[in-house]
Every structure is written in structure tokens, then in C-alpha cells.
Amino acid sequence: MLRSYFRRGAEVALVDRQIAAVTIATHYREYHEHRRPRRFRMHGDDGSDGGGGGTASTMRRGGRSSSSSPPSSATSTTSNSVMTTTKTTTTTTTTPPSEANVIVIGGGIVGSSVAYHLGKLGVTDVLLLEKHHLTSGTTWHAAGLINTFGSLSHTSTNMRRYTRELYETILPNETGMSCGYMNVGFIELASDADRLEYYRRVASFNRLCGVDVREITSEEVRERCPIIETNDVMAGFYVESDGRANPTDATMALVKGARMNGVHVIEGISVSGVITTADADASDTNGGGGGGLSRRHGGRGVGGVPKVTGVTLSSGETIRSNVVVNCAGMWARQLGERCGVNVPNQAAEHYYLITEPIRDIDPNWPVVEDSSRFLYVRPEGGGLMLGLFEAEGASWNVDAIPEDGFHYGRIEPNFDRMGPYIEKAMERVPIARNSGIKSFFCGPESFTPDGYPIIGESSELRNYYVAAGMNSLGILTGGGVGMVLARWIKDGRAPHDVDVTAMDASRFKKYQNNPRYREHRAGETLGNTYKVHYPDRQPRTCRGGRRSALHDRLAARNAFFRDVSGWESPSWYAPISSDDDIDGIGSDFPPAEVVATRQSFGRPDWFNHWSDEHNACRNGVALFDMSFMSKFAVIGRDSGELLNRLSTANVDGDVGVITYTQWLNESGRMEADLTVTKIDEGHFLVVATDTQHNQVVTRLRRHLGEEGGGDRRFDASILDITGAYCQINLQGPKSRDLLQELTAHDLSNDAFPFRKVAEIDMGYARVMCARITYVGELGYELYIPVESAVHVYDLIVEAGMRDHGLRHAGLRALGSLRHEKGYRDYGHDVDNTDHILDVGLDFTCDFNKPSGFIGREAVIEHKRRVAASGGMSKRLAQILVNDAMPLLHHGEVLWRDGNRICEVRSASYGHTLGGAVGLCMLERREENGPIDKSYVSDGVWSIEIGKDFYPCTVSLRPLYDPTGKRSKV
Ligand SMILES: Cc1cc2nc3c(=O)[nH]c(=O)nc-3n(C[C@H](O)[C@H](O)[C@H](O)COP(=O)(O)OP(=O)(O)OC[C@H]3O[C@@H](n4cnc5c(N)ncnc54)[C@H](O)[C@@H]3O)c2cc1C
Numbered sequence: 001m002l003r004s005y006f007r008r009g010a011e012v013a014l015v016d017r018q019i020a021a022v023t024i025a026t027h028y029r030e031y032h033e034h035r036r037p038r039r040f041r042m043h044g045d046d047g048s049d050g051g052g053g054g055t056a057s058t059m060r061r062g063g064r065s066s067s068s069s070p071p072s073s074a075t076s077t078t079s080n081s082v083m084t085t086t087k088t089t090t091t092t093t094t095t096p097p098s099e100a101n102v103i104v105i106g107g108g109i110v111g112s113s114v115a116y117h118l119g120k121l122g123v124t125d126v127l128l129l130e131k132h133h134l135t136s137g138t139t140w141h142a143a144g145l146i147n148t149f150g151s152l153s154h155t156s157t158n159m160r161r162y163t164r165e166l167y168e169t170i171l172p173n174e175t176g177m178s179c180g181y182m183n184v185g186f187i188e189l190a191s192d193a194d195r196l197e198y199y200r201r202v203a204s205f206n207r208l209c210g211v212d213v214r215e216i217t218s219e220e221v222r223e224r225c226p227i228i229e230t231n232d233v234m235a236g237f238y239v240e241s242d243g244r245a246n247p248t249d250a251t252m253a254l255v256k257g258a259r260m261n262g263v264h265v266i267e268g269i270s271v272s273g274v275i276t277t278a279d280a281d282a283s284d285t286n287g288g289g290g291g292g293l294s295r296r297h298g299g300r301g302v303g304g305v306p307k308v309t310g311v312t313l314s315s316g317e318t319i320r321s322n323v324v325v326n327c328a329g330m331w332a333r334q335l336g337e338r339c340g341v342n343v344p345n346q347a348a349e350h351y352y353l354i355t356e357p358i359r360d361i362d363p364n365w366p367v368v369e370d371s372s373r374f375l376y377v378r379p380e381g382g383g384l385m386l387g388l389f390e391a392e393g394a395s396w397n398v399d400a401i402p403e404d405g406f407h408y409g410r411i412e413p414n415f416d417r418m419g420p421y422i423e424k425a426m427e428r429v430p431i432a433r434n435s436g437i438k439s440f441f442c443g444p445e446s447f448t449p450d451g452y453p454i455i456g457e458s459s460e461l462r463n464y465y466v467a468a469g470m471n472s473l474g475i476l477t478g479g480g481v482g483m484v485l486a487r488w489i490k491d492g493r494a495p496h497d498v499d500v501t502a503m504d505a506s507r508f509k510k511y512q513n514n515p516r517y518r519e520h521r522a523g524e525t526l527g528n529t530y531k532v533h534y535p536d537r538q539p540r541t542c543r544g545g546r547r548s549a550l551h552d553r554l555a556a557r558n559a560f561f562r563d564v565s566g567w568e569s570p571s572w573y574a575p576i577s578s579d580d581d582i583d584g585i586g587s588d589f590p591p592a593e594v595v596a597t598r599q600s601f602g603r604p605d606w607f608n609h610w611s612d613e614h615n616a617c618r619n620g621v622a623l624f625d626m627s628f629m630s631k632f633a634v635i636g637r638d639s640g641e642l643l644n645r646l647s648t649a650n651v652d653g654d655v656g657v658i659t660y661t662q663w664l665n666e667s668g669r670m671e672a673d674l675t676v677t678k679i680d681e682g683h684f685l686v687v688a689t690d691t692q693h694n695q696v697v698t699r700l701r702r703h704l705g706e707e708g709g710g711d712r713r714f715d716a717s718i719l720d721i722t723g724a725y726c727q728i729n730l731q732g733p734k735s736r737d738l739l740q741e742l743t744a745h746d747l748s749n750d751a752f753p754f755r756k757v758a759e760i761d762m763g764y765a766r767v768m769c770a771r772i773t774y775v776g777e778l779g780y781e782l783y784i785p786v787e788s789a790v791h792v793y794d795l796i797v798e799a800g801m802r803d804h805g806l807r808h809a810g811l812r813a814l815g816s817l818r819h820e821k822g823y824r825d826y827g828h829d830v831d832n833t834d835h836i837l838d839v840g841l842d843f844t845c846d847f848n849k850p851s852g853f854i855g856r857e858a859v860i861e862h863k864r865r866v867a868a869s870g871g872m873s874k875r876l877a878q879i880l881v882n883d884a885m886p887l888l889h890h891g892e893v894l895w896r897d898g899n900r901i902c903e904v905r906s907a908s909y910g911h912t913l914g915g916a917v918g919l920c921m922l923e924r925r926e927e928n929g930p931i932d933k934s935y936v937s938d939g940v941w942s943i944e945i946g947k948d949f950y951p952c953t954v955s956l957r958p959l960y961d962p963t964g965k966r967s968k969v
Helices: 014-019 024-034 109-120 154-175 193-208 218-224 247-260 329-337 415-428 430-434 474-491 515-528 551-556 607-619 639-646 690-704 735-742 786-804 811-821 856-868 933-938
Strands: 099-105 126-130 186-190 213-216 235-239 264-267 271-276 308-313 318-326 346-355 367-370 375-380 383-388 437-447 454-457 464-468 559-564 567-573 622-625 630-635 657-664 670-680 683-688 717-720 725-731 757-762 765-771 779-785 874-881 893-896 899-910 915-923 941-945 948-955
Touching: 099 109, 099 308, 109 126, 109 247, 109 464, 109 474, 126 247, 154 247, 154 474, 186 193, 186 218, 193 213, 193 235, 193 893, 193 899, 213 218, 218 235, 247 264, 247 474, 271 318, 318 329, 318 474, 329 437, 329 464, 346 415, 346 515, 375 415, 383 415, 383 430, 415 430, 437 515, 454 474, 464 474, 551 559, 551 567, 551 786, 567 607, 567 811, 607 622, 607 811, 607 899, 622 786, 622 811, 630 639, 630 690, 639 683, 639 690, 670 690, 670 765, 683 690, 690 717, 725 735, 725 786, 735 779, 735 786, 765 786, 779 786, 811 899, 811 915, 874 899, 874 941, 893 948
Parallel strands: 099 126, 099 318, 126 264, 186 367, 318 464
Antiparallel strands: 186 235, 213 235, 271 308, 308 318, 346 383, 346 437, 367 375, 375 383, 454 464, 559 567, 622 725, 630 683, 630 717, 657 670, 670 683, 725 779, 757 765, 765 779, 874 915, 874 948, 893 899, 893 941, 899 915, 941 948
């Protein structure tokens, strides 16, 4: 059996020789005895699991750590089983051209999809370069699960749905090649209460997105897949139209489709680096603008960011091009690093097991996923494939992925680590215990620091695009990824109808490419795949690398820290008995870490602490450490002009004023949400949220050059001063009294009105103070040089505790306060698909300032269209759940008069309003007319949370302090 399985003459891996002839039970007995006699034990039921699985044996060409013989070429046989030997169709041309319009590096599923979609969109002269053979990186061994259920993101769900359609119908129709898609269905099991709650929430959101998911009983699970042990199963979530595809066949169909649209594909060509306008001589310009690409691709990239102008090959040759796309899979990081482009994806071990054939296995049984047992299972080659996503993954080759010799490769499995997971998997599929193992496969897959893929244009080089770090969803989302990136490349900007904020390649910071960081985080990201995504979930690894100057002081106040873009930042504080207790944390109250241990979708154990912080800010004064905020000094003769060109508001007015503004793209859609303070003529402070750090500085740098002022360079410098200033926000009606006690500067409303900024003296320090709020109260933001931060903090706390009832407050309170006021947060409730009018921020637009602003004409046109059509068709609105008990997190579905309308984009709990609050984008159905007061008041509104419905209130005005008078007193 074993020999026939590897009948193509590949070297049989040691592990397969060891285990193939024995039953799994025998294997583990031997394993106990010979390899890990004492430490073998069952893994706890702590919930995490993975899928994965694949076709290891199908295409493997050799030994345990690498094999590089290509699949035989020139023919194509397709099959709907990934275990069927599949040969690639390749017409190999080995001579590269001297130039191309777009060069795509990497012939896996992702590069092939990008190339296919570029061709389909009419981009000409596209060249796909693969250093070995198509699919030979990671794609060849993927399991090919195609499940549209499971994500709380519109973008991911839409990508999954499109990819399924691409494999099932579009590609076969266009190319005549099958992608091996089998419409066998998909079932997700819930066997504990939290998973049931989680999947119900996901199911309701997925239905809104058009996924036909049905909750089924354990009996129905068994009817559909009789080998599943269902004693403890509470429900299944079934999507009939899902199934599985053959990754190799899908890639080959994409390549055929690409060729049909004129794409040139060459195997056996390795890209060694890129050439850019920075290394070319001064007269070297990038042609750009032709071949179906936007004109934005042309020019030299002077000033801010250099442009890519081609690639260098390992052979020493160069190919000139307008655009380069890095789709190099697990090699993408090191390829990017060679030209300073940050692509922090990291390979990690990923496993599946294939049994010998088992009698009566029906190949048409659905794919079943049981994340509580780290498992997915599906028929494969007459037996079963058991894919595993262990709770803690292991990164692989952190220093560098071998450049050569790891094609069609495999990693020797780690039995010590994986044994307990296999045992747990067998409990769900007992029949597998009695079967021999045909293959226990481990292959590398790339994971990213935050679990989202890396897609889009790099911040470091213009016209250098990336699609990598698929987090084990490369087959499932590959079609969508290719479509989105191809549109991005063609137009020179992200598609206006795809929210790319979570996956934008420019979001990462340099420290996330630190090898130790990657090593620790990649395993955690893999482990998260099958964990319940609790609302307060946060990373455990790589903690403590970025700390505020106040960290120790706040820890002594019993702060519970969360990871905020790598910064440790208080989420909430558990009380302490008295000030005397701050060193040892008071005995009456447990440390915050203890309070926070239990995760749930219901009220957390620290709900009352959160509520107290919220109320202290509403009624007294609260201190927030906001040091993680991104801060940039923009200095130089043209800095005001540069910032005014980018900003909707006039930010270059009086000195000593802070201005809330938006940055838009040319189509009037949102790019960033920030404040700009004019400190002096030619000297500005730009402050943005932590998640937008890189995007904001990238946009500034890009506009320094040709994009901002034609071919002219602005005379301005940008300094990242995030780490140089600690930021304390003092907020609440009593904040003025407290601050006035600590400074001689007159803080009265007349002398220091709303939006005023000044340097004030506090103790021995000088601090920049801005009167502004993000919670809807009187309040101040203090920017303190880090060396004075502790001194100023101590002064505030001493006076605040003594006379003003000061309370420390964390980000949970900030979230609940801002949600009550309806303040927006870019990347959470506002994104790049939104028009400024629709999110209600057009009040920031100054249409009359002489510089104009990017997006101005589009905003005016949008306003005209709205007026002509009788009103707004989309509007961001607040909702309040009328029942005080249920919580909103994100993704819950809003209904009006029995119709689904939209999901909750972001949410919190309104401790002042007395119920959960959220922000939702209402969209008009034609029969209902515009989104206005009567649309809201005439509807019967309810919110679907899990399987329950609750009446709710919808409002187009802030539910708390609608006129904003509290912040202006
Ligand atoms: C065991 C296992 C099971 C999996 N199961 C699933 C599943 O069920 N569903 C799912 O969606 N995903 C699954 N995955 C993940 C999926 O396989 C990957 O996400 C996907 O294949 C990544 O595709 P890619 O094109 O980014 O990378 P790759 O397939 O690795 O392609 C990158 C290509 O770039 C080439 N290249 C690299 N550097 C250069 C260079 N300098 N010059 C030229 N060419 C270069 C490489 O040779 C390679 O062919 C699984 C992964 C594993 C390991």
C-alpha cells in the first residue's frame, strides 16, 4: 500500500516508513515506549484547532526536508480529488524579456491569481516569474478547503465567496480546466457554549454577507457524515454550497486563464532583487501610465519615496518594468528585505495526516471542522485527511528560508508536539484509530503578526506591491486576493469598494520583522486560527517590547494592560484599597490579571471597574495614558501647504490651534483621521491613532514628492516623535480645576477655549497642552517630553487624588465614552470604502481654502448627487440596545421592519446611556427613500445578537450630548 501510494518513485520519508504499516494505536504505543516515554499526555480542552491538510503525497518529489524535481510538464489532468496525481501544464520559455509592464514574482496560487486578474482587467505585458515550478512552494500541498463560513470581516467573506465561484464556475468555463472543486458542503462543529455563541454570531453576520449557513443538530451532522462522534456536539453550522478544491488544478487553471489574456509565464527564473529610481542615474524615469495602468505609476518618485523600475535576476540580468509584485510566499520577507521593503511574514509548521483507505468512506461527505479538537476532517484517497491547527504553533527557519532546494519540500514532523493533538482528533473520528497512516505531513505556511494577509503597495517603494502571508487561507481566498490586488495595481489605489484597512501592506512597523518577534508571534497566530475569538482576545507573545514612560506607575495602580500596536496600554484598572497599597497592590482586591482570567461574550468580571472609570470621566476627572498615539512633527517652509493639501480642514490658520481633520483620496473617500496642531509658522504636530501610524507617515512621505505638488518637492521634513513624548489625557468636567492647580497658565474658558494649544509649565517641566476631547467632556491632552513624564504624572496624581477624585481610566472606558458620543475611529467603524459625507465628517471640510484639498472636487460632486437624488443613501448611525443586559462587540446584524440592514461596525457599552452602543452604516433600499429622520423614526429596529433579537434605538445624532456643549464649557 505504502509503495503504491508513493508509486512515483519519490523517496519515502522516514516518518512514513515508521508509521505506515501500523495502526495509529500501535504507533502511539511504540511512540510512548521509544521516543517520549514520560511526557506524553493529552492536551487540555482549551480550545484551539486548525485545519490544513493537503496533498503532501500527491506531488511530493522526495525526502523529508526537501525535494526539487519538477512535476512532469506539458499535460494537464484534473481531478476533483486533491489526492489524484496532477501534472502541471507548462509551456516553459526560459529566455526572459528585457522589459515588461508588470512583473509578478512567484507562481503559487497567489501570484497566478494576481497575474490572471491583471490580464483579465486588460493590463498588458504582464510577466509571471517562478524560480522553480508553478505550485512548488506551499500551494502544492494545501488541503483545499473552501469554506465561506467563519469570518467576521466583509472583505474576507467576499474574497472567499468570489474564490469559490472562480474555482467552481468561472475558471472552468473560461479555460476548460477543472479546479477540482467538489461541492460536498462544510460543517463547523460547536461542542461548548462559548463556541456555540461565537458561531451563532458569525453565522448571523455571514448570512448578511450572503452565505447560506444553517444551524443543524448533532443528529443531522451524523447523517451527513456518519463517522463523526457527536455525543458532545451541541450544533453544527452547515453551508451546503461549500466544499473543497484542488490547489494545483486551480493554479494551473489560473495560469491558463492568464496566458489566454496575454500573460507571459516563465518557470526557472529567480528574482534576486529590484532596481529603483534611487539607484538609477538621474535621468532614469519610470515610464508608467501605459499598458492599462493608471498614470500614477509614472514619474521618478522624487522627494518622498523612490519607485521601482525593474528586477534583477540571479543570472545577473535585469528586466525593466513599471510595477513589481512580490507574491513569493514564505520567501516574500527576505525578498522584500533585500530592497528595504517590510514584509514580516514567517513560515510555521503546518500539519495533516492521511490514513490508509477505510472501507465505506464516501468521498462526497462534507468537510467537517471541529476547532475545539484542533481538527478538520474530510475524505481523501479512499481514507481520511485529518488536518491539525495546534494551539501553539512552531515557526520554521526564522533566519532565512532556504533559497534553493526546498521545492515540493516537507518538514520532518515533530511527534512530541503533535501526538496529543492527533489523539484528540481521533476522539472525534474514532474510525481513524484503526487505520494505518499513509502520511503524516508537515509543510511550511506563512503567518503574519496580526493574522491578516499582507496586500497592497509597500510604504518603502512606490509601484512595489505585495501579496503574501496568507495565514493558511491562500487557497480559500486566493482568487479574491488576486482580484483585489490586480485592481489596486491597475488603478494605483486600493479598490474603493473593498475595506483594505486590516490587510494593507503598509500597516506593519519595522520591529515586527525582528527575528525573535517573528519566531514567537508566528506560532501564536497559527494557534489562534481555531481559537474562539473572544471580544477581549489579545496577543500573549511579544509583550513588553514597547512601554510608556509611565508603565511602572500604572502597573502599580493595578492596570490590566493590553497590546496596542505593540505598546502595553491599560485596558482598565482593578481598584486598590488605598494609596498605601500601590507598591504591593492592595489586599482587598485581586490583581488585574486575576480578575481578567475568564473570557466570555457576556459581561466580564471587570465590568464594574470599567463602569466606574467611565462614570468618573463623565462626572469628575479621569487620567488616560495615550502614549501609543502616533505623533509626527512636520517642519519646514512648505509644511503648512503640504498639510493643507492633504487635510479637509484648514490646518494652517492661527498658531496655537489644534484642528480635527480627515485625509481623503481623490474620490473623496477616507484615508486617515487625525488632528493637526499649528505650533508655529512652519512647525506642525500631526497626531493619529496607533493603527494608522505607518499609513499616515507613508502618505506624508509620498506627498512630499511629485504627488503633492506636481513635479515640485515640498520644503518640509517629517519626524516621527511618537516615542519622544508621553501623552496624558485629562478628561472630565473637573479636569480644568485639577490642571489649573498645577500650572500658572490661565485655563479659563476665555483665555484657553476649546481647540487652544499652548506650552504650559507644570512643576519643573514644560508641557504642550491642547484643549480637545475624544470622550465628549471638557478635557486636555498633554504632550510631555518623556524625561519629564513621571514627574508630571506624579504631580497630577498627587493633586488629583487629594482634591479632585481623580480616577485612572483605560481604553475600555475611552471606547465606551467615545461610542456614546458617536466619535469615529478609522479602521474600526470608518474605512477606505467610506465617503466622508456618509460617515458624517464633512463638517471638517473647508471648501474655500486657497490650497483646496485632495478629494475636494469629489466631495462637492457627491454632495451634488445626494441633493439631486433627494437625500443620503448611506449614513453612519448610532444604535443603543434598549435592554441593558446584552453586549455588542462587532458584527451583530441590525434589522429594520424585519429586513436585514447592516452589521455593527464597532461597539461598546454605554454606561451613561444604560445599554450597549454601536456604530452602523445604514444603507438605503430604494423603496424606503433617503436615510433621514423619518427613515429612522418610521422603522421598527432590532439587533440580532447570536440567535436572539433585541429592540434598539437608532439615531443619526449623537445619543450623548448631541449639541457638544459639554466639551465647550
Ligand atoms: C499543510 C498545509 C495545508 C494547507 N491547507 C490549506 C487549505 O485547506 N486551504 C487554504 O486556503 N490554504 C491552505 N494552506 C495554505 C496555502 O497552501 C497557502 O496559503 C498558499 O499556498 C500560499 O500561496 P502563495 O502563492 O502565497 O505561496 P507559494 O505557493 O509558496 O508560492 C510562492 C512561489 O514564489 C516562488 N518564489 C519565491 N521566491 C522567488 C523568487 N525570488 N523568484 C521567483 N520566484 C520565487 C516560489 O518558488 C513559490 O512557487 C495550507 C498550507 C499547508 C502548509
